[in-house]
Amino acid sequence: xxxxxxxxxxxxxxxxxxxxxxxxxxxxxxxxxxxxxxxxxxxxxxxxxxxxxxxxxxxxxxxxxxxxxxxxxxxxxxxxxxxxxxxxxxxxxxxxxxxxxxxxxxxxxxxxxxxxxxxxxxxxxxxxxxxxxxxxxxxxxxxxxxxxxxxxxxxxxxxxxxxxxxxxxxxxxxxxxxxxxxxxxxxxxxxxxxxxxxxxxxxxxxxxxxxxxxxxxxxxxxxxxxxxxxxxxxxxxxxxxxxxxxxxxxxxxxxxxxxxxxxxxxxxxxxxxxxxxxxxxxxxxxxxxxxxxxxxxxxxxxxxxxxxxxxxxxxxxxxxxxxxxxxxxxxxxxxxxxxxxxxxxxxxxxxxxxxxxxxxxxxxxxxxxxxxxxxxxxxxxxxxxxxxxxxxxxxxxx
Numbered sequence: 001x002x003x004x005x006x007x008x009x010x011x012x013x014x015x016x017x018x019x020x021x022x023x024x025x026x027x028x029x030x031x032x033x034x035x036x037x038x039x040x041x042x043x044x045x046x047x048x049x050x051x052x053x054x055x056x057x058x059x060x061x062x063x064x065x066x067x068x069x070x071x072x073x074x075x076x077x078x079x080x081x082x083x084x085x086x087x088x089x090x091x092x093x094x095x096x097x098x099x100x101x102x103x104x105x106x107x108x109x110x111x112x113x114x115x116x117x118x119x120x121x122x123x124x125x126x127x128x129x130x131x132x133x134x135x136x137x138x139x140x141x142x143x144x145x146x147x148x149x150x151x152x153x154x155x156x157x158x159x160x161x162x163x164x165x166x167x168x169x170x171x172x173x174x175x176x177x178x179x180x181x182x183x184x185x186x187x188x189x190x191x192x193x194x195x196x197x198x199x200x201x202x203x204x205x206x207x208x209x210x211x212x213x214x215x216x217x218x219x220x221x222x223x224x225x226x227x228x229x230x231x232x233x234x235x236x237x238x239x240x241x242x243x244x245x246x247x248x249x250x251x252x253x254x255x256x257x258x259x260x261x262x263x264x265x266x267x268x269x270x271x272x273x274x275x276x277x278x279x280x281x282x283x284x285x286x287x288x289x290x291x292x293x294x295x296x297x298x299x300x301x302x303x304x305x306x307x308x309x310x311x312x313x314x315x316x317x318x319x320x321x322x323x324x325x326x327x328x329x330x331x332x333x334x335x336x337x338x339x340x341x342x343x344x345x346x347x348x349x350x351x352x353x354x355x356x357x358x359x360x361x362x363x364x365x366x367x368x369x370x371x372x373x374x375x376x377x378x379x380x381x382x383x384x385x386x387x388x389x390x391x392x393x394x395x396x397x398x
Contacts, residue, residue, distance in 0.1 A: 012351045012358045018322045018343045021359055025096070025350035028204055030197045032182035033096055037345060040289035041174035046297065047289030050320030053299035057329050058388045062375030070371040072364055073112075074380045076337050077163065077259060077281055077314055079135065082112030083364050084337035084379050085327065087344055088318050089139035089165065089263075092186055094122025094214040096349030098207050100356075102131055103348045107356035109134030111364065116165055116339070119143075119152065122214040129159040137261065139165040142244040148222050149241075153256060155218075163280070164256050166249065167287075169264030171242035174291040188213065246273060253278055263318075263339075266301040268308030275312045281336075282309065284317040288341055299330060306334045324366025328374070332382040 008023035015021050026034050040047030072083035087108045093100035101123035108115035114135035117128050129136060138156035143149045156164060178184075183191045190198075198205055208214070222239070253260055263283035265271050271282055284302050286295040298319040306315055317330050318339035330338050340363070347359030367379060376382055 012347075012354050015347075015358055016362070018346065018359060018362060021350050021355060021362075022342075022346040024355070025346040028201065028350055029096055030194070030201045030204060032179075032184040032194050032197050033204070035178035035182055036092070036176075036184050037090075037096060037342065037349065039176055039178035040293065041176055041291055042293035044289060044293065046286055046293050046295045049297040050286070050289055050299070051322065052320075053297035054320055054323075054326045054329055056390050057299075058390050059325070059328075059370075059374055059386055060388045061373055061386065065375030065377070067372040067375060067377060070368055070377050072367050072371075072379045074337070074378070076114065077261075079162075080112065081114070081135075081337070083327075083367060084331055084335075085363070086114040086135075086137065086316070086337060086339050087116055088339035088341035089116040089118035089121075089167070090341055090345045091118040091120030092122065092216070093118075093345060093348060095186065095208070096345075097204075097352055098211070098214065099123065099352070100345070100348040102128065103353040103356045104344055105132035105134065105136070106353055107344070107348075107360055108132075110357060111360045113360075114162070117161075117218075119218055120216045122217055124217040125152075125155045125159050125161070127217070129161070136161045137163040137165050139167060139263070141167055141170060142241045142248075143222065143239055144241040145222060145239075146241075150255070152218060153252075157256070157258070161258070163259035163261050164252070165261045165263050165283070166252060167263050168244070168249070169266075169285065169287050169291055170240055171244070172240065174287070174293070176290060186216070246277065249274075249279075250277055261316075265305060266296050266298065268304040271305040271315075272308040275309045279313065281314045281316060283339055284315060284335075285339070286319055288319050299333065302330065302333050302335060324363050324368070325370045327363065327367050328370045328376075328379075328382050329387065331379060332384050332386050334384070336380075 008027045009015050009020045074081055074084045087104050101121045105115040105128050109132055114137050116137040116139050118139050119141045138161045183194045259280040261281040262274050262279050264285050265282050284298045284305050286298055298317050302317050314336040316337045317335045321338045322343055327338050344356055344359045347355035
């Protein structure tokens with residue numbers, strides 16, 4: 001059976017893959033909300049290519065290796081982690097399920113990996129720190145209100161966040177046509193089209209309305225440019241600062257005393273400048289295909305970035321990771337770890353904390369199986385000699 005057409009599972013217990021969790025989320029969410037999470041920019045070619053880059057590689061496994069015991073534990077940005085992964089910042093998760101941010105943070109803590117809180121989360125910086133003890137990173141969009149931006153960083157520092165993640169691939173919002181067609185915006189714009197859509201999912205609607213619609217807690221007091229209530233991809237984009245450059249990033253480096261991670265890099269020359277500037281890590285990212293359609297797939301961009309930084313700082317990668325085997329391929333190419341975005345978000349919006357945990361359980365199990373089947377006892381010992389190019393590209397669910 002084509003995996004894209006198989007029946008949706010009815011519970012988390014029935015889910016054996018990230019695709020199953022995605023189907024469960026799709027069953028629960030209105031189309032507009034699901035499309036906001038699942039969609040990409042314009043023709044969604046980069047969204048597809050992110051998955052395709054993993055499918056274009058095959059394993060050439062070693063055999064006759066003692067794999068009675070394997071470990072996914074590793075060192076990630078200078079501290080122990082249960083596996084080579086962190087939860088990526090996923091904005092507006094709470095519009096899919098109340099407290100989805102907290103569910104993701106708690107699941108990350110259970111699995112010993114960092115959780116990255118988005119600026120546009122529906123849970124406050126301080127709430128995550130208090131309610132979900134663990135390794136916390138804070139992702140900051142560069143807002144055109146500089147005073148508010150610096151206050152956000154101050155709050156993250158006061159709440160003892162381990163690292164700051166600056167997203168640099170968003171001087172303007174991508175053109176996300178699914179959102180435009182669905183009349184989707186945050187704050188919600190209620191039209192005849194989407195009212196019927198929202199009403200078609202009564203369990204989701206009750207979850208949203210029981211305590212009032214969620215708000216982006218960390219942006220309270222910040223005047224978004226969404227007064228006209230057009231799609232979030234366009235509206236919030238007017239509140240980003242398109243003038244943010246290397247000089248301004250250097251100011252962030254000077255004022256932020258802890259680890260500084262830069263997310264959204266796909267070129268070696270940019271990566272080399274960041275290494276010289278003194279950032280602590282780079283995330284090779286194209287925003288999950290939600291910004292520049294036609295941008296290079298992140299796994300394809302990874303070798304160039306790694307060559308440019310030449311071991312001076314850790315490099316992570318996101319975009320398209322749906323299997324433990326995908327994680328293994330990224331590690332084999334030289335990434336220190338991956339950021340998990342949609343993979344864990346689908347679990348959280350489908351079933352809250354149990355769904356987020358199930359996503360991590362699935363990925364860790366698949367990574368362990370890949371290790372055993374490839375003859376790799378530790379996750380940080382994957383190498384490129386295990387990889388070969390695929391002869392043909394399969395059909396994908398991205």
